[in-house]
Amino acid sequence: MRKLLAVLLALSLVLSACVVTGEPQVGVAKKEQGEVKKEGGGSSVGKEAHSAPTAEPTTEPTAEPTAEATTEPTAEPTAEPTIEPTRGATLPRRDGSTSNSELTPITLFLGYIPNVQFAPVYVAIDQGFFRENGIELTIEHGFDETDGLTRIATNNLQFGMISGEQVLLARARGAPVKYFFRWYQRFPVGVMVPKDSPIRKPQDLKGKIVGVPGKFGASYFGLKALLNAAKLEEGDLREVRAIGYDTAPIFCERQVDASVIYIANEPLQIAARCFEVDVIAISDYADLVSNGLVTNEKTIAERPELVRGMAEAYGRGLALTIANPDLAYQISRKFVENLAEDDPIQKQVLLRSIELWKAERLGESTDESWRLTAETLVSMGLIDSIEGYQDAYTNEFLPESYE
Amino acid sequence: MAQTISQTAQPAQPPYTKPRFAFLRRLWYRLPALLVALAILALWHFQTRESASLAFVIATPEAVWQTFGQLLSNGTLLNHLGTTVLEVALGLCLGVPSALLLGYLIARNRFAERTLGPYVVGFQAVPLIAIAPILITRLGGPGIASVSVVAALIVFFPMLMSAFVGIRSVPAELRELFRALNASPWQTFYRLELPSAAPSLFGGLKVSVTLAVVGTVVGEAYGATAGLGFMIFSSRFVYNPAGVMVGVFTLTALALLLYEGVARLERRALRWRAPQP
Numbered sequence: 001m002r003k004l005l006a007v008l009l010a011l012s013l014v015l016s017a018c019v020v021t022g023e024p025q026v027g028v029a030k031k032e033q034g035e036v037k038k039e040g041g042g043s044s045v046g047k048e049a050h051s052a053p054t055a056e057p058t059t060e061p062t063a064e065p066t067a068e069a070t071t072e073p074t075a076e077p078t079a080e081p082t083i084e085p086t087r088g089a090t091l092p093r094r095d096g097s098t099s100n101s102e103l104t105p106i107t108l109f110l111g112y113i114p115n116v117q118f119a120p121v122y123v124a125i126d127q128g129f130f131r132e133n134g135i136e137l138t139i140e141h142g143f144d145e146t147d148g149l150t151r152i153a154t155n156n157l158q159f160g161m162i163s164g165e166q167v168l169l170a171r172a173r174g175a176p177v178k179y180f181f182r183w184y185q186r187f188p189v190g191v192m193v194p195k196d197s198p199i200r201k202p203q204d205l206k207g208k209i210v211g212v213p214g215k216f217g218a219s220y221f222g223l224k225a226l227l228n229a230a231k232l233e234e235g236d237l238r239e240v241r242a243i244g245y246d247t248a249p250i251f252c253e254r255q256v257d258a259s260v261i262y263i264a265n266e267p268l269q270i271a272a273r274c275f276e277v278d279v280i281a282i283s284d285y286a287d288l289v290s291n292g293l294v295t296n297e298k299t300i301a302e303r304p305e306l307v308r309g310m311a312e313a314y315g316r317g318l319a320l321t322i323a324n325p326d327l328a329y330q331i332s333r334k335f336v337e338n339l340a341e342d343d344p345i346q347k348q349v350l351l352r353s354i355e356l357w358k359a360e361r362l363g364e365s366t367d368e369s370w371r372l373t374a375e376t377l378v379s380m381g382l383i384d385s386i387e388g389y390q391d392a393y394t395n396e397f398l399p400e401s402y403e
Numbered sequence: 404m405a406q407t408i409s410q411t412a413q414p415a416q417p418p419y420t421k422p423r424f425a426f427l428r429r430l431w432y433r434l435p436a437l438l439v440a441l442a443i444l445a446l447w448h449f450q451t452r453e454s455a456s457l458a459f460v461i462a463t464p465e466a467v468w469q470t471f472g473q474l475l476s477n478g479t480l481l482n483h484l485g486t487t488v489l490e491v492a493l494g495l496c497l498g499v500p501s502a503l504l505l506g507y508l509i510a511r512n513r514f515a516e517r518t519l520g521p522y523v524v525g526f527q528a529v530p531l532i533a534i535a536p537i538l539i540t541r542l543g544g545p546g547i548a549s550v551s552v553v554a555a556l557i558v559f560f561p562m563l564m565s566a567f568v569g570i571r572s573v574p575a576e577l578r579e580l581f582r583a584l585n586a587s588p589w590q591t592f593y594r595l596e597l598p599s600a601a602p603s604l605f606g607g608l609k610v611s612v613t614l615a616v617v618g619t620v621v622g623e624a625y626g627a628t629a630g631l632g633f634m635i636f637s638s639r640f641v642y643n644p645a646g647v648m649v650g651v652f653t654l655t656a657l658a659l660l661l662y663e664g665v666a667r668l669e670r671r672a673l674r675w676r677a678p679q680p
Contacts, residue, residue, distance in 0.1 A: 146639050146640060146642065150459070150460055150642070153459065153460075154457065154460060169640070169641050169642055170459060170642045172642075173458065173459035173641075173642040173643065174458050174459050175459040175642060211544070214545070214627070214628075214633075214636075215628050215633075215637070216636065216637045216640040217640065241544055242544065242545045242546075242627060242628050243539070243544040243545065244535075244536060244539045244544065244545050244625050245536075245625075246536035246539070246540065249536070249540040250540055250544055253540075255543065255544065382641050
């Protein structure tokens with residue numbers, strides 16, 4: 001019995017050592033497989049693999065990434081429901097030069113669950129924009145953005161849709177991550193008040209009870225930035241109350257005077273359930289960086305074309321969504337379970353989201369917004385200084401246009 | 404001679420059982436657990452030293468110790484610990500007595516068992532994530548009340564089952580005896596059922612106190628402003644693994660302390676029982 005226990009203990013120690021030291025090999029393997037190379041209007045992948053000596057087994061480069069693509073998401077015990085890339089794979093290719101074997105399998109981390117707000121990703125997959133850039137995209141949804149960014153930083157994943165303040169927080173702890181495509185050009189969080197409320201501007205929040213999902217996360221961060229902009233302290237409010245993520249019941253019962261919400265969907269839901277509301281958009285007072293495409297420095301250093309390909313493909317999906325919301329909505333139905341053909345609320349959610357994405361140059365970050373985001377984090381005591389904030393983002397991978 | 408015989412009849416006592424070696428005996432008793440802890444600590448130390456670039460994922464033991472000192476000295480840790488202890492206590496106060504009452508009822512009354520049993524078991528299968536928003540809303544938002552109720556719900560079922568099993572395990576012949584002696588219901592409960600069910604009840608209580616700690620963390624995940632669970636989540640938000648580990652270790656220590664407290668109470672309460680093999 002003692003021997004059995006000793007063997008079990010030794011096994012568990014060895015196992016934990018493997019887990020702790022396990023260096024993700026995905027990036028290395030894909031590097032061996034070949035870089036994304038653009039040629040003319042299209043692109044091809046696996047140039048190095050194809051130019052390898054003929055003594056090399058020709059099936060090896062394609063077999064490896066395929067195995068990774070199928071095992072990687074399922075190997076994660078915390079993996080959220082995943083949309084397999086088969087939908088994209090069955091589409092007719094626009095660019096005949098890119099075959100299945102030449103595509104680089106990439107998993108994109110998205111927060112939340114499949115939702116019409118991710119329409120640009122769905123459009124880019126559906127229209128074959130990722131494939132044209134040599135990318136076979138798999139979506140992985142997860143509620144834990146922190147976990148997603150940690151996996152990107154450790155190269156367990158290469159890409160994710162992550163908020164700007166998370167990138168700054170992670171970098172402050174030494175995580176080698178970089179933001180390269182600003183999806184939301186306006187911070188999507190606001191303060192919702194009943195239509196008959198006397199609160200019309202941020203200063204009116206003084207002495208009021210403001211609900212937040214929790215005293216951390218984007219909502220709380222947005223509220224802090226709004227208070228900073230209004231020259232208010234949290235102590236000036238009567239209370240900042242954590243009310244959880246299901247805002248509607250508490251707000252509809254007027255247990256709080258105002259509630260910090262995501263402006264694309266929650267005001268619509270509240271209006272449908274109880275009463276008309278007004279929203280004070282935080283982006284009108286503080287230009288904070290919100291969600292965008294993030295990768296790690298290893299991928300940037302070793303596979304810059306892949307990063308460029310992601311930016312271009314996603315940008316094209318975004319541009320098409322903005323130009324044709326109806327098409328984007330119908331495409332989203334292929335990815336979002338139970339999304340009705342003509343759901344007026346969900347269509348409004350998409351239209352409101354589009355307003356937050358629009359920009360003169362899609363994907364572009366500005367120094368001012370990153371600086372303000374960093375300064376807000378400093379004011380919250382979450383980072384020590386704004387030093388190095390400029391290293392957290394780059395615009396160098398954005399294409400000239402998304403034609 | 405009689406003395407000699409009685410001495411030889413006793414099992415041979417190893418020398419370290421003498422009172423003056425009590426400390427060494429206790430140390431020897433705890434040694435395997437201490438060695439495991441040391442091995443884990445050493446492994447942790449060397450692994451994190453080699454993975455310095457992963458400081459945002461894994462904290463070194465030194466960093467955890469420093470953070471512990473820092474959070475202790477500025478009062479943050481005690482504040483969160485106090486909230487969690489309060490939530491655990493309230494959760495136990497709510498969950499344990501109600502489980503005991505219902506457990507006793509369905510153990511003693513077949514009609515109650517038939518009527519309530521399926522609902523009790525079915526309710527156990529309801530995921531908390533489905534009912535937490537309702538609880539939070541009804542209890543005026545996330546806070547000590549809602550977290551305590553979540554903890555109470557988590558401790559309820561194991562405690563109810565131990566009460567049920569304990570009361571059902573009372574020997575039938577003893578019940579007959581009490582009936583023959585015209586014992587009142589209270590006497591039967593106090594003199595027969597409670598002592599007979601006590602080992603099972605203490606078993607359930609040991610599980611419940613540790614589950615109550617888990618329950619508070621689960622409750623705090625749905626929204627809270629203080630507590631060790633909140634501390635862990637907010638540390639994760641800022642990529643501070645040392646803060647997470649401090650929260651985890653404090654929770655572990657709390658659970659161990661509560662478990663040890665119940666174990667001592669059990670030893671004291673069940674002194675009348677014959678020593679267990």
